[in-house]
Amino acid sequence: MQETISEPSKRLQNQIPFEQFIEQFKSILQQQFHQEEDINQLSISRGLPPTVLNEIMACNPLSVVIPSEYGGRGTKVHELLTLLSAASYESLALSLTLGINSALFLQPVAKYGQEEAKAQVFDRFLKLRNMGGLMITEPDFGSDALNMQTAFTEDEKHYHLKGTKHWAGLTGQADFWLLTARRKTAAGTLQRDIDFFICDNTQPGQKIVVEEYFENLGLYQIPYGRNILDVSIPKAQRLIPHTNGVQMMLDLLHRSRLQFPGMALGFIQRMLDEAIAHSRQRQVSGRSLFAYDQVQQRLAQLQANFTIVSAMSVKSTQMAGIENDLTLLGLEANIIKTVTTDLMQESAQSLLTLVGAAAYKLNHIAGRGIVDSRPFQIFEGSNDILYNQIGEAILKQMKISGETNLKSFTGNHPLMSLAAERIRKLTDVTINAPVQQRKTVELGRIISRIVSLNWVLELGAKGFREELISGTVALLSQEIATLMSHYSFEQNSIVLEDYQENSAWIHFA
Template structure:
């Protein structure tokens, strides 16, 4: 093991393994067209023991240091977003929860197998009939003599049929047949027959071809020691896990956005139009500045995440920052891919092109672990609740004194100086959430600027954020009450009027 090697050496070794796997041993452009990865490619990547970053030093890992986890995710997403998501699932949704909540008796054998046998793990929460409504999941568990009997159905779990270990969520079955309100987590080991989860179907997912998703039937028995122990309630443990995961999204976004920026700038520098290259066009400069702004924001998010998202922190109540990071960075990932494809012209419209597959691969990031519309609404609800508590209606006045936004509000005084209505419709809450999230990340940007981050990048970023906020504020002013007309087909066929 190289747990003692400096981070830079470790990441360089990992990047070398990626180059060998994706460019020398195989062609990543061809791999992107097929489901899964060949075993030989996986072996080359996993020989670098990348998941050691999420294993405590006491068990031979590098120590569960957020900075290292984000650096690994960034290095992976520069070459392959699906690979980075694979590591993100393992780190945030399995290894870190095990490190924080599992009993000591099960940690050592699990971590040992991850370090030596190239194992993988994932998390099962989502069910076919409930989606984001996790609190009403129907998967249940019943205590038996030596452990628990768990039954249910889960789907859309990344690494379906591939993971060696799972964290499975379930609710206790009460004597009256009802299910308890709280949620419990159980570790399953595919190597043990009675803990093996049956894959009923593999989905033909759009994009992220490297990662298998599917429908899982659960009818297993696990020993009592494989139940995670919450520090308070199971629901708070679930929120702690999910919020920590959302705070690691900037790691996956970092390398991806940097790749979109590098590809777009390189192409525009080389592509000649008339007497100059594409960089001479003002509209292209604007498009590239948008990707560069995303790069700056994501850098600042990573900087912030390293300070607040380690497993030593309790994140159950930190939904505001967790939702801000997840929703905004994934929107920026999609926008960056769209802009990279746009400036790349026809060549970008191939699934084998980094921008083409980037659009498809980054799109589900805006949906899973909470759709962005839902997260933006929650951001707005958290802030408006605080405003009501303080009897404040002016957004600027509140954000100027709020811990997460106070530094940044001076840059947006003109845009933010308005009062909020008592009852905003949900569509307006989404816009308000987008505004608030951009002020919060501006605080992050100014914080990293104080540490020496490039001022020209910071200035350009703030200008782009100001433009976004102005646009979103104008949306709040519009009295839009448009609704779906169910019987729209009546009297709306253009042919009969021509």
């Protein structure tokens, strides 16, 4: 890494009250996306114009995840979630860009980085507006990250990494990367544990080669691609785990998933605001869409989505600080990630339905919202996989407790006891082992909604608007009832590989 540019400023924007800081940020977004440029056109072009990005980064938004001793605002979770929400109201791609920098680079560096590396990284982020990302996924090992093949060896001063990574957000754009690799033994095998390294892409010997840029569907402003790693990393740039590398990775990923409500909240609020405005303005058969009962149902669901993610934002603020070890909070992290991302996609679909054909354009907020929010259900763990993990975790807890009745189990669970009383008639079923994987996934969805209901009730107890709470409770209860009905219905449908045999309809016409 290069020499430190200067001592980190102790009086940067960390001295500005947060309310003023976030209003300045929103003002810059308004100016750049609605006055200087048209966000609807920017969002269908690859990349974000450097002039726009420079203006946005000039207010140091990432200072919210830099410790105060290095000139930042002090890594307060509520500030980060508010920042991500403000960004996603205007641009989901911008919010994800900030989220990648925050959760997948700066927070891990702040928690696990060596002092020499931290001082230089944070200084360059604050003074030169640098960016950073994370490379875990490999072409043959996506969700199976523990079997990654990127390997490293070491000499007296450096670690040497070789491998291939793909689908890393900010490919070819980030100045810094967190690279993951497994140690290569003298026998040529790879150890099970995983190590993380800070790669300074601006320095000789640390340049990552972009072999291909992907034509990603949606999130056009973020470059993705396939990267070839053959780099030499100074030893001061290795992250130091508190226990082992696998647990460090879990802590990192769980913290990232817990911060999804920040990106989701602003996006869902935008979908809601657009839906209300359109429904009031659009006239059908002599009255506004807003007057139709089915439209009211959709708008009520959008408000419920907003309320659920608001409750999750409160929970994330309580849990996601870098001072906390999140290794064992996989259940909470997976629930927050799956539910928030499902609600993002659902909200965009609802807006598109209300607006109609005009929304089926990439440069319309609804059409763009559908393709931009869809990847959130896939990256950092496909939702089907995470729902399966939620279901497996609950089945394990039920086995340990000796409980087979879902009503009794949820009534005694700290994450669900408040909600359990509201839905006790719905959950009076026996869970008999073994459970099919498809049923485990369904159970994961049920549990995620019960926990969501619990958090909404907790939010209501804190004084959140009562009408929003009551409407959300009703809609969540209805969804849980539907999911329980699905779970109780037995079916073992399987695919027929030779399905074409005796299945041509024309023979039966």
